[in-house]
Amino acid sequence: MKPVLALVGRPNVGKSTLFNRLTKSRDAIVADFAGLTRDRHYGQGRQGRYEYIVIDTGGFEPDAHDGIYKEMAKQTQQAVAEADVVVFVVDARAGVSAQDHDIAKYLRRIGKPCLLVANKAEGMREGVQISEFYELGLGDVIPVSAAHGQGIRSLVELALDPLLLPEEDADAEPDLSVVKLAVAGRPNVGKSTLINTWLGEHPRRHHGSL
Ligand SMILES: Nc1nc2c(ncn2[C@@H]2O[C@H](COP(=O)(O)OP(=O)(O)OP(=O)(O)O)[C@@H](O)[C@H]2O)c(=O)[nH]1
Ligand SMILES: [Mg+2]
Known part of the structure; x- marks a missing residue:
């Protein structure tokens, strides 16, 4: 069975453009206005050794109560249910919106593997x-440009690598290397206290304030 990626996000962020890029097709209609895609749309794709199925969906309003938006939300929820990985698409140029927050909340509740992708x-x-976009609480943000084909390969790798069978990684040694963390913030917000707490040390100043 090929893994399934569902593209989810508010209207006009470039989900259909990304669908076409991932399937190397022009099957999905793209336009510069919101609400073009209204149902779910399946395609097949391949990037290097990865083969997958992609589902394009319409603009998602998880809390829609009536009319077409409620129907569209049902379609998206169905796509999410079928997906192995949800690709949550946001618009890097527009920035975070209230609707992005609603979708993030929904996805965190569902608890499926999710990749946050900043398009454009x-x-x-x-x-x-x-x-x-880190404030959406879904971890790393992957920058891509669906229109220009940038970042697509790493998107596919990051989405599908975790699904590879464990055998393929059997020889790999666990990575015990030291993790380096940097703490950044305004002066006097408690960075040094935080570091001291982590280190179990008595208060003393660490490196300069940022
Ligand atoms: N600058 C830029 N524009 C993009 C990119 N990807 C898509 N667009 C534009 O964004 C607009 C919306 O693209 P669609 O792919 O139709 O967006 P969608 O999320 O499918 O929209 P709905 O189906 O209405 O929810 C179009 O004008 C695209 O050309 C990109 O990587 N960069
Ligand atoms: Mg669309």
Whole structure:
């Protein structure tokens, strides 16, 4: 069975463009207005050794109560249920929106493996503009440009690597190397106290404030 990726996000973030990129097709219709995709749409894709099924969905409002938006939400929930990995697409240019927060809350509750992808990130200085998406509480943010085909390979790897059978990793030694952490924040917010607590040390100043 091929793994299934469901593309989920609010309207107009580029889900259908990403679908076309992942399936190397033009099967999904793309347009510069919200609400174009309204049902779910399946395609097959391949990147290197990875083969997968992708589901494109319409703009998602998890709390929609009536009308077309409720029907669209049901379609998306069905796609999420079928997915091995949910690819949550946000718009790197527009920044975090209230609707992104609603979707993040829904996805955290569902608890499926989820990859947070910031689309339209071409030509952006990664760390700066996409860092606000960390507030969605879904871990790392993967910058991509569906329109320009950037970051697609690593998206597929990050989504599907964890699903590979354990045998394939059997020879790998556990990585016991030291994890390096940096603590950053405004002056006087308690960075040093936090570090001292981690280290179990008495209060003393650590390196300079940022
Ligand atoms: N700059 C830029 N624009 C993009 C990118 N990907 C998609 N777009 C544009 O964003 C708009 C919306 O793209 P769609 O793929 O239709 O978005 P969608 O999320 O499927 O939209 P709905 O189906 O309405 O929910 C289109 O004008 C695309 O050309 C990208 O990587 N960079
Ligand atoms: Mg679409």
